Amino acid sequence: MTRSACRRPVQRTRAFAAALTLMLSALLPGAALAADAAHGETLAKRWCASCHIVAPDQPRGTDNVPTFASIAKRPGFSADQTARFLMNPHPKMPDMQIGRGEAADLGAYIASLAK
Numbered sequence: 001m002t003r004s005a006c007r008r009p010v011q012r013t014r015a016f017a018a019a020l021t022l023m024l025s026a027l028l029p030g031a032a033l034a035a036d037a038a039h040g041e042t043l044a045k046r047w048c049a050s051c052h053i054v055a056p057d058q059p060r061g062t063d064n065v066p067t068f069a070s071i072a073k074r075p076g077f078s079a080d081q082t083a084r085f086l087m088n089p090h091p092k093m094p095d096m097q098i099g100r101g102e103a104a105d106l107g108a109y110i111a112s113l114a115k
Contacts (some may be wrong), residue, residue, distance in 0.1 A: 035101075037077065042110025047096055050105075056113075070077065072114035083107035 020101065044054040053060065053067040061067065083103040089095060092106075 006109065017028035035083075035104035037108040037112045038109070039102075040105035040112075043098075043102055043106055044109055047098075067114040068110045072110050072112075075109070077114065079104070079107035079111040081107075082110055 040042075041055065048054050048068070049058060049061065051062040051065050053069075056069070071082070083100070083106065086096075086098060086103040087100065105106055
């Protein structure tokens with residue numbers, strides 16, 4: 001067997017591993033991406049500001065709903081936990097039909113208000 005013939009199986013294995021990696025990354029697009037708090041702020045102002053005070057410069061919201069800053073400052077607050085909550089909102093919240101990425105972005109934005 002020649003040296004080039006011995007290398008072919010290794011080259012095929014590497015090519016297969018690269019193709020498999022590309023396919024898996026295409027199937028799991030949000031898994032490795034970090035949440036975008038700036039996008040979360042945009043979403044909050046569009047979807048949540050009619051009830052919640054979502055930003056320090058917002059003059060008012062609806063009574064009896066927490067501000068996003070107060071949510072962020074609660075003991076045990078977690079951006080991930082908030083994102084999971086937003087995927088299945090409670091009955092008083094509208095069903096916004098948001099995706100995981102949008103929920104993660106909102107959670108990251110709320111977390112940024114804990115200062």
